[in-house]
Amino acid sequence: MSINLKGYTVLITGGSSGMGYEMARKLLSHGATVIISARNEAKLDKAYKQLSSEGLDVYAVPIDVSDEKSVTEAVAWFEKHFDHLDMLINNAGIGSNAPGMENLESNHHFYDIPIASVKAIVETNFIGYFIVSSKFVPLMVKNGRGSLIYVSTSTNTMTRKGQLPYGPSKAGAEAMAKIMAEELRDLGIMVNVICPGGFTDTGMAGTGVKEFFQKNNMEILQPTVMNKAILFLASSDSKGMTGEKIIANDFDEWLKNKGIEFDN
Numbered sequence: 001m002s003i004n005l006k007g008y009t010v011l012i013t014g015g016s017s018g019m020g021y022e023m024a025r026k027l028l029s030h031g032a033t034v035i036i037s038a039r040n041e042a043k044l045d046k047a048y049k050q051l052s053s054e055g056l057d058v059y060a061v062p063i064d065v066s067d068e069k070s071v072t073e074a075v076a077w078f079e080k081h082f083d084h085l086d087m088l089i090n091n092a093g094i095g096s097n098a099p100g101m102e103n104l105e106s107n108h109h110f111y112d113i114p115i116a117s118v119k120a121i122v123e124t125n126f127i128g129y130f131i132v133s134s135k136f137v138p139l140m141v142k143n144g145r146g147s148l149i150y151v152s153t154s155t156n157t158m159t160r161k162g163q164l165p166y167g168p169s170k171a172g173a174e175a176m177a178k179i180m181a182e183e184l185r186d187l188g189i190m191v192n193v194i195c196p197g198g199f200t201d202t203g204m205a206g207t208g209v210k211e212f213f214q215k216n217n218m219e220i221l222q223p224t225v226m227n228k229a230i231l232f233l234a235s236s237d238s239k240g241m242t243g244e245k246i247i248a249n250d251f252d253e254w255l256k257n258k259g260i261e262f263d264n
């Protein structure tokens, strides 16, 4: 039977494009109320209008996850419009598309990376996840339930050559998710990590990297790759599950290994 998420409220950071947009659309199509957020208001509005025109229960609020004031204002806006938050998806991220990274040669060394780019990536992918979690999770604590999702990357990307500072920023975020899972376990809040499991064709993916993958016949994942896993995490089938990492592209295998049936 199709999962019905009516009354289930989700806030997703970085919901204006790529995997965030597709996860939002998937949850919306199952009846959830979804608030998408991002920095670029024109792009966010376009995404909002598209989803809204499909008759979905979508809202949009601009957020810069690296800016405490912006996140605090978003919490105030949220509390004015909604009385509970079921799921928070920490998805907003930057990497090779961060300011100052675009001009680097593909075989650059870490010492070629502008420090401002390093700061921007860490402030978005690590500190941003912390700010958003620390400001929104208290709403879940108040209700005694909730699901906190961290969008991460494959483990080998965290330490692979050429992946500074993106890889370590995600490794740090995953470690943070583990700690939060333990701290929130007894408060009824689940914390889980998902990642696509490979190079995915989104706004973050530089054209040079895409061409390299195409030329070498390497697999390119589609931005819908996370949809089945995020639906599972929003469904009652995942109730009580915490501290897990799901690789979306291998999700069916993961379900099989856990002995879980989930066909949606």
Ligand SMILES: NC(=O)c1ccc[n+]([C@@H]2O[C@H](COP(=O)([O-])OP(=O)(O)OC[C@H]3O[C@@H](n4cnc5c(N)ncnc54)[C@H](OP(=O)(O)O)[C@@H]3O)[C@@H](O)[C@H]2O)c1
Residues within 6 Å of the ligand: 013, 014, 015, 016, 017, 018, 019, 020, 037, 038, 039, 040, 041, 043, 063, 064, 065, 066, 090, 091, 092, 093, 094, 095, 124, 128, 151, 152, 153, 154, 195, 196, 197, 198, 199, 200, 201, 202, 203, 204, 205, 223
């Ligand atoms: N694509 C891949 O191959 C891949 C692989 C593994 C993991 N991931 C992860 O997947 C997540 C989603 O990325 P994507 O690949 O779907 O790329 P994307 O299409 O570029 O989406 C990134 C989203 O994050 C938003 N964003 C960036 N910085 C932000 C900030 N400071 N505050 C709020 N929103 C911000 C962007 O909108 P604005 O720019 O308007 O803010 C956009 O909506 C990221 O965490 C990324 O690290 C991607």
